[in-house]
Amino acid sequence: MIDSGIGSDDAGVSLDDLPPPEPVPNLAASLDERERCLARSAACRANFSLYMNDARRSAEVRYTPIKLNIENVSRCNFACMMCAGSEWPKGRRAADMSFAAFKALLDEQYGLVEIKLQGLGGPMLQGDPYFAMIRYARDRHIWVRTMTNASLLHLRGNYSKLIDTDVNEAQISIDGADKATYEAIRRQAVFERVVANYILSRGVDIPEDDPH
Numbered sequence: 001m002i003d004s005g006i007g008s009d010d011a012g013v014s015l016d017d018l019p020p021p022e023p024v025p026n027l028a029a030s031l032d033e034r035e036r037c038l039a040r041s042a043a044c045r046a047n048f049s050l051y052m053n054d055a056r057r058s059a060e061v062r063y064t065p066i067k068l069n070i071e072n073v074s075r076c077n078f079a080c081m082m083c084a085g086s087e088w089p090k091g092r093r094a095a096d097m098s099f100a101a102f103k104a105l106l107d108e109q110y111g112l113v114e115i116k117l118q119g120l121g122g123p124m125l126q127g128d129p130y131f132a133m134i135r136y137a138r139d140r141h142i143w144v145r146t147m148t149n150a151s152l153l154h155l156r157g158n159y160s161k162l163i164d165t166d167v168n169e170a171q172i173s174i175d176g177a178d179k180a181t182y183e184a185i186r187r188q189a190v191f192e193r194v195v196a197n198y199i200l201s202r203g204v205d206i207p208e209d210d211p212h
């Protein structure tokens, strides 16, 4: 067994010093939105209360999920060296999730207060159904986190479509701080394109025919 040192006095780091496992860019906003979500229905609030007060000492779970990771697509336009998806036959492990299936899932899971819409794959490849999924969740005040490799933000107005969904968190994954390292890890990626798209996502227009 390897001792990471985390939490030990020797390392000088306690668990309380570490950042939360999930980024919370605006805790007050997330708590406000959670309250709006819980106010949707008595069942949602009762379920959340069960979750918060559960001792978690038994395999028996008395509440329905309050968070879900949802993989709307399992395909990607990159083939990163560390990604299991790069080895999948035909480049995917499942068909894209339909908007109807997503809607049915959220309608069934009345206790949800948060989702992450992305698994192994590039969720934005799906196009409009992806944006509709985020919008559907946001209309119910469910906190939505998504991730992108940023390669498609400049196409078909994707970056503004994403903003218009009212998504709460959009994380951009970048492995490597320079072109050589980045493109060695993120195979089929173009470093300049991703950097330009990051800038675009901050509100700066870049033409679609930009050569990067």
Ligand code: SF4
Residues within 6 Å of the ligand: 076, 077, 078, 079, 080, 083, 084, 085, 086, 119, 120, 121, 122, 149, 186
């Ligand atoms: S961008 Fe993400 S999902 Fe796509 S190949 Fe790389 S690690 Fe896998």
